[in-house]
Amino acid sequence: MAWENLPSTNTPLNATNLNKIIESSSNSNGSYIKTEDGDLIQRGTIECAANSNYGDITYPMAFINTDYTLLANTKYTGGSGYGGSAQLRTITTPQGYSTTAGYVYNVYHDETKPTFPRNVNWIAIGKWK
Secondary structure, eight states: OOGGOOOOOSOOTTTSSSSEEEEEEEEEEEEEEEEETSSEEEEEEEETTTOOOOEEEEOOOOOOOOSSSSEEEOOOOOSGGGGGGGGGGGEEEEEEEESSSSEEEEEEETTTOOOOOOOEEEEEEEEEE
C-alpha cells in the first residue's frame, strides 16, 4: 500500500506502514537518509566564496538519476566577515546538473557578486533505487 493512501479507516497510520528509513549517514559533503521504497533525502551547507556568484555542491551519495529536487537558501551566519545582514538580501538559485553534484547561484538582485562569503543550506530529494 502506498503511503499516499494512508491513513484510511481500515489501516491506521503507524510505524509499520510508513516508508521505513533503512540507512542514514553523513560524510564531508553532508548527510543523507535512504528509505525502503527508494527515496533519498540529502542536505548540507556550502560556502559561496567572496566575489563569486556560485558554490559547488557534491552530494553525500549519488542519486539514481537527475530527476530530483534541489532547494537552497542563504544561511544567516552573522558577523561582518560574512556581510552581516547583507547576506539576507541575496538571491539563491540552486541547479542540480548530475547525479552527484549541483550548483548554488547566490547574487544580489542586480546580479552583482557579493564581496563577502555566504553560507548556503541545501536539501535535495530524489531516488537511490
